[in-house]
Amino acid sequence: MKAAQFSRFGDPDVLELVDLPDPHPGPGQVRIIVRAVGISATDVKLRAGLVDFGDGLPQTTGRDVSGVVDEIGEGVVDVQLGDRIFGVSDVGAGAAELALVTHRALIPDGLGFIDAAALPVGLETATRGLDQLGVGSGTTLLINGASGGVGSTAVQLAVARGARVIGTASAANNEFVRLLGAEPVAYGEGMSQRVRALAPCGVDAALDVAGSGVLPDLIDLAGRAENVLTLADFEGAKQHGVRFSTGFQGHAFHALGTIGSLIQSGRFWLPVERTFPLDQIAQAHRLSERGHIRGRIVLIVQ
Numbered sequence: 001m002k003a004a005q006f007s008r009f010g011d012p013d014v015l016e017l018v019d020l021p022d023p024h025p026g027p028g029q030v031r032i033i034v035r036a037v038g039i040s041a042t043d044v045k046l047r048a049g050l051v052d053f054g055d056g057l058p059q060t061t062g063r064d065v066s067g068v069v070d071e072i073g074e075g076v077v078d079v080q081l082g083d084r085i086f087g088v089s090d091v092g093a094g095a096a097e098l099a100l101v102t103h104r105a106l107i108p109d110g111l112g113f114i115d116a117a118a119l120p121v122g123l124e125t126a127t128r129g130l131d132q133l134g135v136g137s138g139t140t141l142l143i144n145g146a147s148g149g150v151g152s153t154a155v156q157l158a159v160a161r162g163a164r165v166i167g168t169a170s171a172a173n174n175e176f177v178r179l180l181g182a183e184p185v186a187y188g189e190g191m192s193q194r195v196r197a198l199a200p201c202g203v204d205a206a207l208d209v210a211g212s213g214v215l216p217d218l219i220d221l222a223g224r225a226e227n228v229l230t231l232a233d234f235e236g237a238k239q240h241g242v243r244f245s246t247g248f249q250g251h252a253f254h255a256l257g258t259i260g261s262l263i264q265s266g267r268f269w270l271p272v273e274r275t276f277p278l279d280q281i282a283q284a285h286r287l288s289e290r291g292h293i294r295g296r297i298v299l300i301v302q
Contacts, residue, residue, distance in 0.1 A: 003096030004281045007058040009049030012285035015061070017278070022098055025073030029100045032085060036117035037094045037278070037299040038064030039288050040149070041232075042246075046092070047285060055091070061281075062095030062299070063088050066107060066116040070098075079106065086116035087256060088124070095281060095299060108260030118149065118270050118296035120256060125231060125246070126154035127255035130161070132245060133205040133229050137162030142195060142203040142221060145210025146182055147173040149270065149296040150231065154207055155180040156268045166198055168210070176294050192217045208232060208242075215240045271295035 001022050006014040025031045043061050045051045066086040069079050079085055087104030107116045129150075135141050141158050145151040146167025158165050159181035167182035168191060174184035185194045191214065196202070204227065206218040211232025218228045225241040237244035262268035273293045276284040278301045288297050 001097040002278070003060055003093065004062065004278065005058045005060045006047055009047065009057075012047070012282040012289070015047065015282045015285065017281075020060075020096070023093075023100050025071050025076075025100055027074040028076060029073040029090065029102050030069050030076055030079055030085070030104065031071035031073075031098055031100055032065065032067030033070050034065055034067040034094060034097060034099050034301040035113035036066045036275075037062040037301060038117045038119070038121070038149075039284050039297040039299065040064055040121045041288070042121065043092070044285055044288050053092075060091065060093035060096065062099075063092050064117050064120045064122075064296075065089045065094035065099050065101060066113040067099065067301075079104065084113070084116075086113075086120055088120045095278060095301075097301060103256065105256035105260075108263050111263060114272055114275060114298050114300065115270065117298050118272050119153075119259065122149040122153045122270070122296070123255045123259055126150050126157055129154060129207050129229055129231060129245060130158055132243065133207060133227070135161055135163050135205060139163040139205060140199055140203045141165050142199075142206040142218065143167045143182065144187070144206065144208045144212065144214055144218060145169070145232070146177045146180070146184070147292075147294055148209065149293070151209040152177075152180050152295060153270060154209065155182045156262075160262055160267050166195055166203065168195075170292055173292070173294060187212065187214070192221060195221055203227075205229075211236070215242050218242075272298050274298075275300050277301075 003020045069083045084107040085104045087101045090100040147169040165182040167177045168187040171186045177184040206222040206228045208230035215236045228242045
């Protein structure tokens with residue numbers, strides 16, 4: 001099968017398509033014919049060598065996947081051959097013609113492969129961030145970086161829980177953030193004052209998705225460091241006593257199977273900014289690194 005991988009860390013040009021052996025599912029796994037792959041921030045950081053999951057080199061890439069089940073491993077009872085599923089590819093090898101998937105769910109009715117591939121990692125990460133902050137009905141939540149894949153997901157999930165959401169974004173993305181259900185605030189100098197104009201007493205919790213060096217401001221707005229969670233600023237978290245989370249460690253996957261009702265009720269949507277064919281994965285990574293993306297970037301495989 002054709003698959004994307006990199007043999008050294010670096011810029012997007014280190015990515016290449018290679019021939020790898022077809023994988024076959026073990027217990028609990030299914031194999032899918034991959035239709036689409038979402039580009040996540042984790043994929044980009046791993047390729048650049050900015051984070052290390054200990055996988056060594058060469059590495060495959062692509063965690064968010066959607067496709068059609070064509071082989072089933074021992075003990076699998078939740079899906080059947082031919083089912084359309086989405087999920088997180090095992091060992092991050094989804095940017096390929098075939099992929100193994102353990103953490104999965106059926107694609108909700110009315111959702112296509114491209115839109116489904118935009119969801120898994122961001123959906124799980126956003127859900128767990130909100131869970132760790134205890135966001136629920138009546139919470140006033142500030143999300144720093146509300147227009148990207150994880151941020152826009154977190155906005156809608158928090159609104160669905162009954163929270164009031166204030167979201168920071170570039171001025172060009174403020175109306176997009178408003179469409180998601182949040183009260184937009186432009187980031188940059190004076191951000192804290194703009195938030196306090198909307199919430200004079202501050203906020204109950206703050207979720208940092210953008211990692212733009214604003215943790216001291218978020219702590220001030222949320223009252224204390226314990227009310228702030230960052231998904232993007234590891235060094236800042238250590239410096240300021242803020243919780244850092246990848247969204248995955250120590251948690252079972254649970255959001256994939258519950259998003260369908262929100263989608264079908266019209267209370268959740270995640271726009272796809274742009275699609276690329278698999279052989280243009282380097283261009284997709286390059287666009288992702290530039291930032292200011294509304295939603296997600298997705299590779300179309302076949």
